[in-house]
Amino acid sequence: MRTLAVALASMALLAGCGGGGGGPSQPAGSIKVTMTEFKFEPSTISVPSGKVVFYLVNAGTASHDMVIRDSTGKRLAASELVSAGDNFVFTVSTLAAGTYKFFCDQPGHEASGMFGSLTIT
Numbered sequence: 001m002r003t004l005a006v007a008l009a010s011m012a013l014l015a016g017c018g019g020g021g022g023g024p025s026q027p028a029g030s031i032k033v034t035m036t037e038f039k040f041e042p043s044t045i046s047v048p049s050g051k052v053v054f055y056l057v058n059a060g061t062a063s064h065d066m067v068i069r070d071s072t073g074k075r076l077a078a079s080e081l082v083s084a085g086d087n088f089v090f091t092v093s094t095l096a097a098g099t100y101k102f103f104c105d106q107p108g109h110e111a112s113g114m115f116g117s118l119t120i121t
């Protein structure tokens with residue numbers, strides 16, 4: 001699945017041009033995830049096991065975050081709350097191979113469609 005991860009990273013780099021906004025710039029090898037009302041883009045992510053670095057970009061007008069949970073609903077990791085126009089580097093190194101869900105835990109956001117699927121291979 002490494003090819004897909006590289007493709008995602010390349011897309012993220014392309015999409016990153018003309019950004020602006022606050023916070024850190026995108027770390028090499030990270031997966032850019034753009035958050036708006038109310039979705040994550042991309043909403044389907046597949047990466048090899050090991051350390052996963054998400055580069056969260058809030059391109060919306062409300063604060064958002066990213067929480068990862070397993071199929072039983074247990075929360076495994078959560079980013080900080082990212083203000084509108086801000087960025088955050090969210091590193092997760094504890095996920096075993098499997099399928100997870102990520103979502104924004106701000107009130108009503110997940111119900112409005114702000115969630116996605118993360119596959120660790």
Ligand SMILES: [Cu+2]
Binds near residue numbers: 063064105106109
């Ligand atoms: Cu949100």
